Amino acid sequence: MSTTKTRYDVVILGAGHNGLVAAAYLGRAGLSVLLLEKNDYIGGATTSQQVFPDYEARLSRYSYLVSLFPEKIIRDLGLNLELRRRATGSFTPYVREGRHDGLLLSNVSDEESRRSMVELTGNETEHMQMKRFYDLARTFAEHSWDSMLEPLLSKDEFKRRYQNDDLSREAWRSLAEEPLGVVIERYLQNDLVRGLVLTDAKIGIFTHPHDPSLVQNRCFLYHLIGNKTGEWKVPVGGMGAVARELEQAARQSGAELLTRVNLAGLDLSGKTKTVQFEVDGKPSAVEARFLLVNFGRNVLGKYTGHSYQPDSSDEGSVFKINMLLRKLPKLKAAKYSPAEAWCGTFHSDEGYEQMNRSYDHASKGRLPEKTPCEVYCHTLTDDSILAPELRSQGFHTMTLFGIDTPWSLFSRDNQTMRKEAEKKFLESMNQWLEEPLEECLAVARDGSLCIESKSPVDIEDALGMYHGNIFQDAPSWPFAARRDQAGTWGVETEFENVFLCGSSAQRGGAVSGIPGHNAAMKVGSVLGR
Numbered sequence: 001m002s003t004t005k006t007r008y009d010v011v012i013l014g015a016g017h018n019g020l021v022a023a024a025y026l027g028r029a030g031l032s033v034l035l036l037e038k039n040d041y042i043g044g045a046t047t048s049q050q051v052f053p054d055y056e057a058r059l060s061r062y063s064y065l066v067s068l069f070p071e072k073i074i075r076d077l078g079l080n081l082e083l084r085r086r087a088t089g090s091f092t093p094y095v096r097e098g099r100h101d102g103l104l105l106s107n108v109s110d111e112e113s114r115r116s117m118v119e120l121t122g123n124e125t126e127h128m129q130m131k132r133f134y135d136l137a138r139t140f141a142e143h144s145w146d147s148m149l150e151p152l153l154s155k156d157e158f159k160r161r162y163q164n165d166d167l168s169r170e171a172w173r174s175l176a177e178e179p180l181g182v183v184i185e186r187y188l189q190n191d192l193v194r195g196l197v198l199t200d201a202k203i204g205i206f207t208h209p210h211d212p213s214l215v216q217n218r219c220f221l222y223h224l225i226g227n228k229t230g231e232w233k234v235p236v237g238g239m240g241a242v243a244r245e246l247e248q249a250a251r252q253s254g255a256e257l258l259t260r261v262n263l264a265g266l267d268l269s270g271k272t273k274t275v276q277f278e279v280d281g282k283p284s285a286v287e288a289r290f291l292l293v294n295f296g297r298n299v300l301g302k303y304t305g306h307s308y309q310p311d312s313s314d315e316g317s318v319f320k321i322n323m324l325l326r327k328l329p330k331l332k333a334a335k336y337s338p339a340e341a342w343c344g345t346f347h348s349d350e351g352y353e354q355m356n357r358s359y360d361h362a363s364k365g366r367l368p369e370k371t372p373c374e375v376y377c378h379t380l381t382d383d384s385i386l387a388p389e390l391r392s393q394g395f396h397t398m399t400l401f402g403i404d405t406p407w408s409l410f411s412r413d414n415q416t417m418r419k420e421a422e423k424k425f426l427e428s429m430n431q432w433l434e435e436p437l438e439e440c441l442a443v444a445r446d447g448s449l450c451i452e453s454k455s456p457v458d459i460e461d462a463l464g465m466y467h468g469n470i471f472q473d474a475p476s477w478p479f480a481a482r483r484d485q486a487g488t489w490g491v492e493t494e495f496e497n498v499f500l501c502g503s504s505a506q507r508g509g510a511v512s513g514i515p516g517h518n519a520a521m522k523v524g525s526v527l528g529r
């Protein structure tokens with residue numbers, strides 16, 4: 001495979017879903033576009049793969065749920081995406097007086113959630129307080145979501161949107177100015193409920209409720225503002241279906257894609273940018289008027305000699321386990337069916353105080369005694385990712401997302417620490433199960449169990465994400481970070497006509513297509529369109 005031209009209007013470095021969004025918009029605008037991807041597959045962190053070769057099951061290998069992908073991009077690009085609601089929002093098992101029970105928050109029945117909360121807390125107050133707390137998030141979303149596809153507002157302008165009524169003022173103060181722990185502790189009393197809320201602030205990053213950097217607030221907002229509802233939905237066909245649709249949109253718009261590309265050098269000094277690369281050892285070079293960068297600032301820094309300067313909030317903290325199961329494990333909390341519990345986000349060891357302890361352990365350089373994690377089963381909402389014979393035999397896929405496992409724990413001896421962490425996460429899950437997860441796993445022909453684990457080191461190796469940060473670096477605010485950024489698209493770099501089109505951009509991060517869209521708009525504005 002080679003390129004059809006030596007000069008393009010736009011070259012995009014990396015073919016993650018954001019690069020594909022940018023390519024589709026720019027191709028449709030009549031520009032010639034080339035994407036260069038290091039891996040042998042398209043989609044970056046939005047890939048589905050047959051992880052266990054003996055079984056035809058296409059797992060969402062990295063990202064798995066969608067909330068932040070704007071309906072506008074779906075409409076603009078004519079994407080055929082089905083994002084399906086899960087019947088259960090979350091299930092959190094607990095033990096009281098020696099008996100196993102669980103807090104089930106339904107996506108379809110408020111009454112069921114209310115009843116379950118009352119069983120846990122003994123009265124109606126916590127349920128009411130949780131609703132009031134989430135009203136703050138909903139209010140924040142209403143004032144901010146539509147701006148994600150527009151040039152950035154300054155912080156002052158953004159704040160003004162929240163000054164018209166008490167609820168909005170409180171939403172701003174609680175979510176954008178004070179550490180999230182303050183509002184959680186003000187509204188909620190139950191440790192399990194506090195923890196449940198806090199997890200959205202810790203997914204993928206290493207932080208705690210009172211972190212003065214407020215990175216936990218930014219992470220929390222990303223989890224709550226998507227399409228103004230913050231609901232996380234299942235991409236039918238797996239996350240790879242999102243990438244496939246986008247790839248098709250990009251190709252149909254005329255974009256060319258090249259995989260297995262080894263980038264050799266970038267010359268960004270002149271008006272025309274030059275990209276040197278090799279495919280299968282064969283050297284090539286192309287020129288472009290615009291360069292869009294889909295990988296993170298850390299990777300860009302390696303090619304430009306302008307070293308990337310992260311701070312501690314950019315560190316990734318994730319442990320992902322992908323599993324194929326022969327059967328769903330039964331719960332000790334027998335009053336819930338496995339299907340009810342596993343189709344939502346299943347929280348384990350995510351109490352508020354327990355996560356303060358796990359953060360503390362990991363800060364001191366050791367794996368937490370109890371490892372907080374959340375698990376969910378894609379195939380209970382969408383079984384199309386399994387071959388028909390696996391479906392009929394009762395197979396399921398399961399994904400575990402572990403937190404408080406920063407990159408620094410794995411950087412010295414990834415292999416050993418990966419094994420240890422996997423063991424701990426399985427132990428965490430097994431405390432709630434009648435039958436250990438290991439006994440429910442499918443077995444490959446060679447006798448190995450169908451389980452794979454990815455540490456932050458593995459994630460950086462596979463995708464280039466800085467220290468395994470799932471957002472490429474610390475999630476950003478939905479408004480300008482600096483005064484001089486107001487009015488820009490938040491994609492600019494120090495190089496003329498070189499723009500970030502991935503998660504590293506302001507308002508990048510997660511499966512959203514937002515920075516891809518915004519980089520395309522930036523190119524349009526330079527061209528006066």
Ligand SMILES: Cc1cc2nc3c(=O)[nH]c(=O)nc-3n(C[C@H](O)[C@H](O)[C@H](O)COP(=O)(O)OP(=O)(O)OC[C@H]3O[C@@H](n4cnc5c(N)ncnc54)[C@H](O)[C@@H]3O)c2cc1C
Nearest residue numbers: 014016017018038044045062063064065464502503510511
């Ligand atoms: C384990 C995990 C779970 C996640 N879960 C969710 C989730 O459920 N929902 C959600 O919304 N978000 C989730 N995320 C975050 C989300 O997936 C990412 O933020 C998003 O997909 C990033 O998309 P992107 O297009 O900006 O960049 P990427 O997907 O990072 O794409 C960048 C591309 O650049 C390529 N590249 C890197 N270096 C080079 C190089 N030198 N030369 C050429 N190409 C290169 C990479 O291979 C990659 O294809 C998760 C991420 C991870 C890792």
